[in-house]
Amino acid sequence: MSLVLADVGVRYGGVAALQDVSLIVERGHVLGLIGPNGAGKTTLVNATTGLAPLASGTIALDGIRIDGLPPHRIARSGIARTYQNIRLFAALDVHANLAAGAYARPGRLTADEIATLLERAGISGADPGTRAGSLPYGDQRRLEIARALAAQPVVLMLDEPAAGMNPAETTRLVETIRAIAASGIAVLLIEHDMTLVRAACDSVVVLNFGEVIARGTPAEVARDPVVVEAYLGSGAEALA
Amino acid sequence: MSYLLDFYAKHSRLIDQIGINAILALSLSVSLQAGQLALAQAAFMGIAAYVSAILAVQAHWPLLATMLVAMLASTAVAALLALPVRRLRGVFLAIATIGFGEIVRVFANNLSITGGAEGLSSIPNDATTPVIYASLALVALALVGLSRTKFALAVALVREDEHAARGVGIDVGTVRILSLALGGAIAGLAGALYAHASFFITPTDFGFQRMEQILVWCVVGGVTSPLGAVLGATGLSILPEAIRFLADYREVFNGIILLAVILFAPGGLASFWRRGAVRVNV
Numbered sequence: 001m002s003l004v005l006a007d008v009g010v011r012y013g014g015v016a017a018l019q020d021v022s023l024i025v026e027r028g029h030v031l032g033l034i035g036p037n038g039a040g041k042t043t044l045v046n047a048t049t050g051l052a053p054l055a056s057g058t059i060a061l062d063g064i065r066i067d068g069l070p071p072h073r074i075a076r077s078g079i080a081r082t083y084q085n086i087r088l089f090a091a092l093d094v095h096a097n098l099a100a101g102a103y104a105r106p107g108r109l110t111a112d113e114i115a116t117l118l119e120r121a122g123i124s125g126a127d128p129g130t131r132a133g134s135l136p137y138g139d140q141r142r143l144e145i146a147r148a149l150a151a152q153p154v155v156l157m158l159d160e161p162a163a164g165m166n167p168a169e170t171t172r173l174v175e176t177i178r179a180i181a182a183s184g185i186a187v188l189l190i191e192h193d194m195t196l197v198r199a200a201c202d203s204v205v206v207l208n209f210g211e212v213i214a215r216g217t218p219a220e221v222a223r224d225p226v227v228v229e230a231y232l233g234s235g236a237e238a239l240a
Numbered sequence: 241m242s243y244l245l246d247f248y249a250k251h252s253r254l255i256d257q258i259g260i261n262a263i264l265a266l267s268l269s270v271s272l273q274a275g276q277l278a279l280a281q282a283a284f285m286g287i288a289a290y291v292s293a294i295l296a297v298q299a300h301w302p303l304l305a306t307m308l309v310a311m312l313a314s315t316a317v318a319a320l321l322a323l324p325v326r327r328l329r330g331v332f333l334a335i336a337t338i339g340f341g342e343i344v345r346v347f348a349n350n351l352s353i354t355g356g357a358e359g360l361s362s363i364p365n366d367a368t369t370p371v372i373y374a375s376l377a378l379v380a381l382a383l384v385g386l387s388r389t390k391f392a393l394a395v396a397l398v399r400e401d402e403h404a405a406r407g408v409g410i411d412v413g414t415v416r417i418l419s420l421a422l423g424g425a426i427a428g429l430a431g432a433l434y435a436h437a438s439f440f441i442t443p444t445d446f447g448f449q450r451m452e453q454i455l456v457w458c459v460v461g462g463v464t465s466p467l468g469a470v471l472g473a474t475g476l477s478i479l480p481e482a483i484r485f486l487a488d489y490r491e492v493f494n495g496i497i498l499l500a501v502i503l504f505a506p507g508g509l510a511s512f513w514r515r516g517a518v519r520v521n522v
Contacts, residue, residue: 049407075409087398087407091518095374103390104409108522131517151408160481 002027002077002186003048003155007068008045008057010040010210017043018119018210020057025155030177032201032218033190036230039207040085041190045157047079050074052234061154076104078154082144084190094118097132097143101150109150120183121146122176131154137168145176151186156180157188162196172197194222206230244422251481252369256437258477259372260430264330265457265469265496266379267426274419275399277334281454283341283423286446288314288431290354293363294443301304303366303436311428319426322417341451348443360435367436375433379426383466388521395419396520399464410487457492460501462510471509 003025010018010096025031033041046052048059050071059067065075080101095109098117098130102109109117118124123142126135133144141161148156158177162170165177179202181187191197197204198218206214206221208230214221220228248255264281269276288310295306325336347392348354355361386392397405398415406412435441460469476497480487501508 006501051406070411071406072411075407081407083404083407087404089397089404090519091400092396094515096393096396096517096520096522099520100408102403103397104392119392150324169342176275 002062002229003188004060005044005048006058008044008059009055009057009126010043010052016055016210017052018047018207021207021210021212022057023205023212024213025188027154027184027186028181029202030181030187030189030200032197032204033161033188033207034194034197034204035207037203039208040210042159044207044208045081045159045188045190045210047158047236048074049079062098075151078151079157080148080151080153080155081157082141082159084159086140086144088132088140088144088147090123090230091133092132093128094126094130094132094135095128097147098128098150101147102152104151107233116149117146120180122172138165141165142173142176145180149180153185155186155188157190160192161189162191162193170196171199193227194218197212199223247387248335252317254477256367256372257368258474259369259376260433261373261378261454261473262470262476263379263426263430263433265461265473265487266303266383266466267430268454268458269424269461269464269466270383270423270471271419272458273399274395274415275402276416276419277330277335277339278420278423279455280318280337280340280344281423282446283344284314284318284427284435285343285431285450286348286365286443287317288428289441289446290348290360292432293360293435294353296364296436297360297362303371306436307429307432309427310432311336311425314428314431315421315425318427319417319421321424322420326413326416338448338451341446341448342442345443345447348446354443357443359440361440363435363439363441365439367433367435371474372433372437375429378427380466380470391415391418393520397517410501443513453494456498459498460508461493462508465510465514466507467476468508468510481486487513 005021005023008018009023021044033044043052047054050069054067058065061077061079066077089100095114098114099109114121114128118126121142123139126139133160135143145161162173165173174196177187177189189201201218203216204210204218204221206227213230214227266283268281290311292306292310295301317495321340321382325333328336349357351498394410394415398412402412457472458469460476461472480490486493505511
């Protein structure tokens with residue numbers, strides 16, 4: 001057990017952005033979260049990290065309720081994330097960004113730890129003194145992953161980490177994500193790229209209009225007619 | 241030696257002003273470093289100036305005691321001000337804090353304990369040059385010490401991206417309150433020194449023009465650079481004295497400098513020694 005969402009609902013005014021969503025993200029596993037634009041995927045990450053208040057339901061990390069806590073307390077409890085639109089501390093260098101990720105941990109990052117973090121995120125070539133905002137786009141996404149890992153999280157939530165990456169970069173990203181899960185972290189992966197989802201995820205939850213419409217292994221979900229209609233639409237033949 | 245003494249005798253008032261102005265610039269630099277465009281430094285300065293002046297004139301307290309109590313008062317006011325403005329950012333925060341400054345000035349103008357528009361006089365002139373520069377050195381030391389702590393990292397992260405700062409576990413609200421309170425404490429120190437280096441103080445000493453002046457020093461120095469703030473305050477305090485006709489057009493001159501820096505050198509003086517990434521002690 002790790003991160004458990006039970007009957008979670010989030011409302012933005014009169015709109016139900018999430019309704020009765022239940023899911024479990026387990027240590028060592030990668031759970032994919034897919035769905036059309038506006039299905040509530042990022043809202044689910046925002047609800048878990050304390051940015052969007054719950055209208056109903058509960059969220060617990062290893063049996064301890066975290067819903068209702070302020071965002072910084074939730075971060076300190078072991079949940080790290082990356083952002084759909086990269087949110088690095090762009091004016092600061094790579095080292096400072098990693099130190100930011102490790103902010104809640106006691107002590108300072110050693111040079112060895114920095115090298116390990118960069119390697120785990122797949123940017124071992126990056127110079128810690130480089131301004132984060134001047135890294136190539138793909139490296140910025142990877143630095144965000146490294147920053148999240150610096151917190152030594154229990155749960156890592158990746159919000160479209162492959163956005164803007166080319167196919168070769170995406171393939172390498174799969175290896176990075178699998179290795180992170182293998183190190184005992186529970187990974188929630190929001191993604192549009194079905195190739196990446198099939199390669200990286202152990203199981204998948206499909207959202208549409210804020211509700212779970214299917215769940216299962218990537219192969220099962222891809223065959224589910226409800227999913228094909230709601231989400232994959234005319235792109236379905238690409239998966240056949 | 242005698243040349244130095246002559247020089248000091250001739251310019252002692254300016255030298256004292258530079259020290260006080262440098263402390264004021266540092267106080268604003270503290271909140272600017274946390275990304276807070278909070279423009280109430282002149283008000284914090286005024287509150288402390290009046291508190292220390294009243295304690296000295298009416299209760300005959302010694303200088304150091306009046307300074308400490310004045311700083312406590314300005315710190316408390318700054319921390320309290322941080323609460324109602326906690327959801328304001330950028331220009332809205334600036335407007336609210338300028339408004340607060342005007343409220344303080346209007347109170348000082350109308351209360352009897354502050355002497356109204358005529359102000360307070362006969363303040364003991366005991367903030368000597370060594371006292372002023374020892375205070376500046378203490379503030380500088382404290383800020384250098386602070387820059388080596390994790391608090392400095394938190395301040396930089398809040399400035400760069402509040403949202404992402406929360407995401408790495410930083411209590412943004414507390415960082416904002418602490419940085420405003422610290423700025424209030426330092427502005428209070430400058431205010432107490434100002435009162436005790438002047439024979440009298442009036443509410444206009446702590447009005448919007450003062451605030452604008454402090455902001456110009458920081459912008460010229462480079463908004464997030466404490467060293468730049470001190471250099472900006474020093475240079476712009478000397479300039480009107482060195483070039484006499486500028487003194488008559490001080491406000492015009494300030495406006496032109498501010499515009500020129502924002503348009504042509506937004507990094508201010510600090511861009512001379514800053515290259516690449518913004519450095520943070522981590």
